[in-house]
Amino acid sequence: MTQSTPNSAPRPVPVPTAESRVFWDGAEAGRLTLRRCTGCGRLAAPLAPRCAGCLGAEFEAETLSGRAVLGGRTVLHVPGIPGGATPATLVQCAVAEDPRIGLVALDTTGATKRLRPGDMLSLSFADMGGGVFLAVARPGAAP
């Protein structure tokens, strides 16, 4: 689900390329979406030009569970974006379906504070304003 978040400062707008557009279109629709290689079945990272496994160039977009594994976490006390609110909690996580693919997400509630590396997260996407839709992480399995 896409959720509204109280607006803070404008965030840099991601500039998709042909490779990453599936991911960002999915983000706008509120879903974690990656491309799966039609040749060997490996998931591709958002920026990958071809399948890293077989070098195939044919993909099908796939909506994933949104489940991810927590790797890192930090609370930023300086603005991460110009004029942005502080403190802000950011997490780094790995996509559950293929942990070779890492993503950054916001923790807008601070609820990951009680988690440890390896704990499960659920990712959704929030409308940050200005056409920017970003991953938001919460503890636990996907809704």
Next chain:
Amino acid sequence: MTAAVAIAGFGASEIARKSDRGIAAFALDAALAALADAGITRSDVDGYVGAPFATNAGSPHAECGDEISLKSVMGMMDLPLAWGADLYRRYPTDMVASAAHALAAGTSRFVLGLRALYVAPGLDYATGGSDRAFGADQMTRPYGFNIAGARFAARAWGYMTTHGWDREDLWNVVSLARRNAANNPDAVWRDRPLDRQTYMDARMVAEPHGLFDCDMPVCGAQAFVMCRGEDLPEAATPAWVTGFSGFARPNAIWDMSGRTPDDLATAQLYDGFSSMIWEWLDGFGITEPGQAPGFFRDGHAEPGGRLPVNTFGGSLGEGRMHGMGHLREGYLQATDRAGTRQQETGPALVQVGPFDDSSFVLLEPDRPRHAA
């Protein structure tokens, strides 16, 4: 040069005024065409040389935006590398390795050379601080994850939480840096001791890093000259480059030098943020996985300790020289020229760069017997 070398094949991508495809797609097209032209496959490639920086005047310097480096090329080709670092990169350790390759080649059988340029959409001069996020930045900048070492802080949190360390252990690193800096006449913090309470009370930047866990930006420059032994000037004091390696194959440094971590007399480990210093103590097996902070807690990294670390104060004590200070100290320690901070004169390890982009050099006082 003792070997005849040749260009075995050439490949090119389409050339376009603008494109909807990213720079990585062009880079990969060219790379695959070159491999095909040379009659080899990607599994034959064991070296890489690129020129990833500043591809145009208004460059936002965005990996996979208008630049391309080994980190991305490895990921998109699953490259098996014999050596494991880009042969042309910004870190001083890479500069040594590149120079060594130029002076005495032979570390790779097939080196993939790649340069990619890109006109990012709507990009003008001096738009580096753009309100848009290009390339790999699109996955991090909108979150603020590129700011204030957030990605290193997030990794430090994971490490400390997993292995049970706390800010006391970061203080141990910062404290050692300040005390060592006092013996370095060039260090920006040489006359500024720091006490534990001041450290703990300082404002947070990106948890678990506070103000003093971050190195200080400075103006400065350091430089070096390298040559082959037969060309060594009579007045020179050589530190012999006996090994080097990169993040993708760190242990290649021991294979090349015939040394082991037990042989090290000193280690200069990159510390742009305090927690980064732990990475390769664990990575090289000098400490058990997750136990590097204990090495500092128990005093083993102190001058005169089991393996003195950052004897010049590191970036946290000397200032942000992006690893050139580490390389210089490795040279001074290996040549018995470190003055009051001189440790045992022996193999000196230098590491520069973040955990996922590091490279390594081993400097020694004695000319290696096995080298030509």
